[in-house]
Amino acid sequence: DSGVTQTPKHLITATGQRVTLRCSPRSGDLSVYWYQQSLDQGLQFLIQYYNGEERAKGNILERFSAQQFPDLHSELNLSSLELGDSALYFCASSSWTGVDYGYTFGSGTRLTVV
Amino acid sequence: AQSVSQHNHHVILSEAASLELGCNYSYGGTVNLFWYVQYPGQHLQLLLKYFSGDPLVKGIKGFEAEFIKSKFSFNLRKPSVQWSDTAEYFCAVKNYGGSQGNLIFGKGTKLSVKP
Numbered sequence: 001d002s003g004v005t006q007t008p009k010h011l012i013t014a015t016g017q018r019v020t021l022r023c024s025p026r027s028g029d030l031s032v033y034w035y036q037q038s039l040d041q042g043l044q045f046l047i048q049y050y051n052g053e054e055r056a057k058g059n060i061l062e063r064f065s066a067q068q069f070p071d072l073h074s075e076l077n078l079s080s081l082e083l084g085d086s087a088l089y090f091c092a093s094s095s096w097t098g099v100d101y102g103y104t105f106g107s108g109t110r111l112t113v114v
Numbered sequence: 115a116q117s118v119s120q121h122n123h124h125v126i127l128s129e130a131a132s133l134e135l136g137c138n139y140s141y142g143g144t145v146n147l148f149w150y151v152q153y154p155g156q157h158l159q160l161l162l163k164y165f166s167g168d169p170l171v172k173g174i175k176g177f178e179a180e181f182i183k184s185k186f187s188f189n190l191r192k193p194s195v196q197w198s199d200t201a202e203y204f205c206a207v208k209n210y211g212g213s214q215g216n217l218i219f220g221k222g223t224k225l226s227v228k229p
Binding site for chain 2: 002004033035041042043044045048056058090092100102103105106107108
């Protein structure tokens with residue numbers, strides 16, 4: 001157990017639907033990052049939140065959105081789902097190691113769009 | 115924008131063979147480099163990282179990597195692989211945009227070790 005918790009582990013849904021993925025960071029970590037892992041694109045950075053505020057955006061589609069709540073958990077919302085959105089979605093949190101920030105990853109949510 | 119290239123998509127080795135996985139990055143300035151491993155069904159785990167100093171970095175489980183600035187490379191090596199090293203390996207570079215930065219990953223190399 002890495003300390004970063006993601007739910008659900010698996011999700012199967014139909015095209016056009018909307019889903020919400022949840023991530024709880026390691027205790028004390030203020031930053032949450034979302035990544036999408038697919039066979040053709042590899043691991044792509046989507047978005048970062050720090051203490052409730054969006055701090056960096058990567059290759060995130062307009063159909064996707066995220067937020068971080070006061071208790072620091074984060075949710076990634078995926079809407080108007082397409083077959084190509086099927087992927088493994090990872091969440092990570094970061095903390096200061098004394099030299100730089102270290103990143104801890106969750107086990108991911110596998111999304112299958114049918 | 116920074117990018118990371120991993121040359122091998124899938125590498126198949128026998129136990130005790132030596133391993134070298136290639137990684138090249140695009141950014142010409144100061145870089146922080148990482149190798150992560152993902153065992154089947156598990157989360158990404160840090161193998162090693164380079165920030166500064168000795169370009170030969172030693173990590174966990176007998177892995178090491180060499181930072182060669184002139185070649186923009188950070189190749190991962192292990193002298194003798196074991197069946198338990200079967201996993202997917204990701205090279206990453208730190209992007210300092212935003213707060214605390216974020217990691218830009220290569221597409222990964224799947225390593226299969228035959229017993």
